[in-house]
Amino acid sequence: MGAIQIKGLGKAYKQYPSQWARLAEWIVPFGAQRHQKHWVLQDINFEVKAGEAVGIVGSNGAGKSTLLKLITGTVRPTAGEVVLHGRVAAMLELGMGFHPDFTGRQNAIMGGQLLGLSLETINNLMPAIEAFAEIGDYIDQPVRTYSSGMQMRLAFSVATVQRPDILIVDEALSVGDTYFQHKSFDRIRTFRKEGTTLLIVSHDRYAIQTVCDRAILLEAGHVKMEGPPIDVLDYYHAMMAERDHYKIRQLALADGRVATISGTGEVYITDAQLLDESNQPVKSVKVGQDLNLVVSIKARVDLPRVVLGFMITDRLGHCIYGINTHRLEQPLENMVAGEEATYCFRFPARLGKGSYSLSLSLSRFDSHLDKNFEWRDNALMFHVFNTKREDFVGSSWLDAKVDITRQPMHE
């Protein structure tokens, strides 16, 4: 239960030059086709195994929402087919199609009935729906008085009140506040553990990285890439950074990770090393050890402004620390073609145990979205060991000290 198979799926919308052309096509028997097909999705093939969590990423208009609508069956495919095994719960857009004049409770019942639950089941589940949504007395108010966040809370509570075999979530969660986002992700994770297949569309890198086993990148209606979330997201990230002339390369690293390099290459990284106090390259770092990050760059063309940045991420891809020379107020100005420069960042490794990855970026200003000369994911890797310091949990070594004052006992 819970598997999804998608074979040769495609969706085209009919476009008529005018309403009269449509009328002619309807009425004239054996007449010529008068519409043009506008393909929004074409030749989509993939499979989701039962219990797997797959994230779908892609820029606006890439066809993500259409794909989910085809999978849930609200939109009929023009080509190919979708095979689903098991009960599906879907959250497409906001509000699950709530009726504004009905109360939250009535809408919850209606939503449940549309999910195929009986009235008795819904009534039994109603306390659970109310408790999870946490909208209080609003449950008996018309939905038109709800904020968008409240609608989302109710919709999510209804859609997930029973564990579905397949859960499909489209963006909707981004509407809720942080508290509810966490709460809903907890529920999604619990479902995952119990075997629910998850298909999620999100622009939230964190969401996809922490929940999904696999990611699919859609671009202009086609599957552009499929693979581990971090690799796909890095690629997507790089793709988004700049759309004009530039190349994206992905190198397989020894430990199975993939390094993505993208950018225009107008200035590029010639060397990057992580060195210890005595300028020896290190892979194993002790907690609190002083490190030097030495990066050499070279300009191919004249450039008015160059900013180098680095970012340290943990094993799950969470950013631990990142800084650049724009924020340090030391941009390189007026580089000439052929000029080289070497940076040395000094910082103590106040990090917790574990493996870390260091990414580098060369850009014009603060963000690489403006101008991306080079973006190098996973440029360097290192491990942090704790041999000298007291043992602690977490990814930051805050070097806490403690003072304890004992109160004398009174008779």
Place this chain on the structure above:
Amino acid sequence: MSPSIIKAIWRYRGFILGSVKREFEARYRNSLLGAAWTILQPLAMITVYTVVFSELMRTRLPGMGSPYAYSTFLCAGLLTWGLFSEILQRGQSVFIENGNIIKKLNFPRICLPAITVLNALINFCIAFAIFLAFLLVTRNFPGWIALYAVPILIVQVAFAIGLSVIAGVLNVFFRDVGQFVGILLQFWFWFTPIVYSTATLPQSARTLIRMNPMTPLAQAYQGIFLYKQTPIWRDIWPVALLAVALCGLGLFLFRRHAGDMVDEL
């Protein structure tokens, strides 16, 4: 009706009945008298017609001496026309109005017209019950012959369902249809002998009005409730056949275009 559609309606009966109930409740939300309005409206209509036409204008139908005759005549035609026009009027916009849930949820679309028809039937039943009570009170109740209204109603509702599904599907693709239905209903109403009797018309107009499929139905109701006559079945049969044909066409259009509908909403 095809078995798959009946099966879909049966499987989603909970949703359909629930929606009918909710719509009924929603209409009288925030009103003090609540559901009493459903009764007050037809009651007011019957009272107004009786007072205005029978008492003030002293309108008399040819050959009928009773002061209630004209209002009985009017209500028999008007209430049943109301049912027909409500099904058609609401049915032509049902898919557009529910575009919101059609786009977001996967369920049999045929539930939506089913909800509309049930809603109209409930409103009609309440109003018609008031009318029957009025007949009882004024001692004009026709007796067992009133049951003949049931097959006529079935024909009329089938006729309305056929037309409303056709209009509903077409309206998604050609929004002109919705506008047209509004105008059509106005003309159709005055083209049907509801407020007037064909006996008062010149011969040429009478032949023309006999072509209208609603005419034999309206006359059948008036015959049953005013003149206590059994309907003229041979006038009803062609309408019944037409109703079946319209339902068939509606089903065909629905089947063929239900999938494309969501693309246009």
